[in-house]
Amino acid sequence: MEIHFKVIGVLLILLSVVHVFFPRYFKWDLELKSLSLINRQLMTMHTFFIALAIFLMGLLCLTSSTELIETNLGNKISLGLGIFWSIRLFMQFFGYSTGLWKGKTFETIIHIIFSLFWAYLSIVFLATYFY
Numbered sequence: 001m002e003i004h005f006k007v008i009g010v011l012l013i014l015l016s017v018v019h020v021f022f023p024r025y026f027k028w029d030l031e032l033k034s035l036s037l038i039n040r041q042l043m044t045m046h047t048f049f050i051a052l053a054i055f056l057m058g059l060l061c062l063t064s065s066t067e068l069i070e071t072n073l074g075n076k077i078s079l080g081l082g083i084f085w086s087i088r089l090f091m092q093f094f095g096y097s098t099g100l101w102k103g104k105t106f107e108t109i110i111h112i113i114f115s116l117f118w119a120y121l122s123i124v125f126l127a128t129y130f131y
Helices: 004-024 039-064 065-069 070-094 104-131
Strands: none
Touching: 004 039, 004 065, 004 104, 039 065, 065 070, 065 104
């Protein structure tokens, strides 16, 4: 199980770094121009803190996998992370419109990859707690 935590740690850190490219990739300078200053800054700040939280989750998995697996507190943290990523998996299907990816090759591939990734995270963290 420890190898899964190491893999998850690396993948979460990579995911957090990808957030740096969101503003440019999604053309936020153009797309968010019509929003008020507070809403533009909320997008930026929330993206930063989401990336930071994901980075810290990854760092926790890399540096404390044994504790997450073998201690009561670690198991409770794993349960919390399992619930978090399970909700994220649910939102992958019910929080986004299928129009964003359906019939689009690249977007469909990304949708499938991230659905599998959220499922993997959910399974590993919940399995850690329940077994």
